[in-house]
Amino acid sequence: MEKQYKKELLKEMWQKMNLAREFENRVQWLFSMGLVHGTTHLGVGEEATAVGSILALKARDYVFGTHRGHSQAIAKGIDIDHMMAEILAKATGVCKGKGGSMHIADPDIHYFGADGVLGTSAVMCCGTALAIRKKKEEDRISVVFFGDGSSNEGAVFEAFNLASVWNLPVLFVCVNNTYGMSTPIAKVMKDTDIAKRAIPFGMPGESIDGNDVLAVYDTIQKAREYVLKEGPMLVVENTYRISGHSKSDGNLYRTKEEINAWKEKCPIKQFRSYLTSHEIFGEEELDEMVRQAKETLDHAVEFAKSSPEPDVNDIYEDVYA
């Protein structure tokens, strides 16, 4: 028998995936208008990995995101107005305009943010897990998202080793979006089955369809239970980045046909078809929720645009505690 999900959960998944998609669309648009300073890494097409994973966690679980982490921040429950204000480098930004797209974080909701240097989040995640154990906190784990590219970083291997030898409550989530910037994984890995990398560290490793939000949710829910009871685990969520790596991406390393084929496998499209075919929501109800997501983003962009710039006199604030 097919698994039944609570309607509220499915609704939240739909809403958050659309919020994440709409967020990226707006950032892209703001970029084209010349309103975004610096760079940003969009994750169009990867929404199911963040939303399916994080909705399977508890609110107080620690989450470390990737540099392509907008959808992770949104799934964790960050305030959209203040996140958009951060993209526009405003004083009302979640990081007071001092971090930008690559460092969006909100420790108040246990989201330790995107990171600009790959790999290190994994070892820091072992540290928060160590704190969970030392404080004897029940029903809490520490989760790190990292990409297929980061999975070749030495720090990630050191994190696998530390988490397993100290048996820490760490869940490693590898979002395999097929390319590290422009480099296909087959060019930088002898064996592209990243889940196997768990084996020598005595951890289970599982590889799943990262575009199927329910498969992601189910896997992470079970993985969380495993981590709480047994110790660290690796889950590889296979997906595809439809958007370019960053604003400088000319898509010279992949074909339109390939991108279009993945657009067909779009996680939001797939989920819509699940929700309608199972008669959980009608097309109109889903459209209405998409419209609401757009409205939320309208408000966020307006909020961000009308927010003040940081005061130059505060430049030294937060360098030291």
Add this chain to the structure above:
Amino acid sequence: MSEITYAQAVNDAISEEMRKDETVFMLGEDIGLYCGAFGVSKGMIQEFGEERIMDTPIAEQGYVGAAVGAAMAGLRPVVELMFSDFMCVCFDELVNEAAKLRFMFGGKVKIPLVMRTASGAGTGAAAQHSQSLEACLAHFPGLKVAVPSTPYDAKGLLKTAIRDDNPVMFLEQKTLYRTKGQVPEEDYAIPFGVADVKREGGDCTIVTYGRMVQMSLEAAKRLAQEGIQAEVIDIRTLVPLDIDTIIGSVKKTKHVCIVHEAVCFGGFGGEICGQIADSEAFYYLDAPIRRLGAKSTPIPFNPKLEAETFPTVEKIYQAVRGLL
């Protein structure tokens, strides 16, 4: 007061803080039964157990990064990095993460981390186990940097480091571990950013820190025999830097010699020199500012060559004589 070694002073500072504060713990390579490469953690695993004196894999990125994460989650980790040279392996964790997270996250996180490490030459450990890399660390806003020269300073500064809510790079001097000094039995802490005038004098200011403090004091003694009174200032912390004490002294003595063990070229002496030159003390100078530091070479193994690389009592003595 009791007379203890520099290593014991470090041990006492951590042990006393660990007894008072459950969130303080230590991690590093071979710090348990082996007591660390320099014997600093003697007796600690017996008192505090494996959960608070954690032996780590030889994986500096791993355990230094984990310490940063633990600090983010509210603990107060004290990392022992066996040799300061190894910081190059985990520079990302120290420089790109520990130093910047609070700022990047808009002040919403604290990193109360202490990175203790054995620094400096004089042990025949050659080029990869003898460096003094404090200038690199001082270069990164967000980090604090302390280099104690006596057991008293080591204990008092380390207590401040552990209680500080910022990442503190604590560079212990490996040739000083066995030196002894008077240390009070009661609790005390030395604030950061307060230089210590280790010897007063009116003729020349010697600004120094770490292993060179004792050597500067010996040079000052020789100079005194010739009627030259050198003032020896131990800055104790590079970040924050007590520039006011230096400027006040230079205005009094009109001469200044800066001495450190680290390579002179691009060393912290250049920063001190620059700050003096940028200040009103510049107008008081009767001679150019003199800097002494290591030669621009990887540290050689041969003992004669090694000794030649660094400032000596003789070189400090001659440098001050040359200024007057």
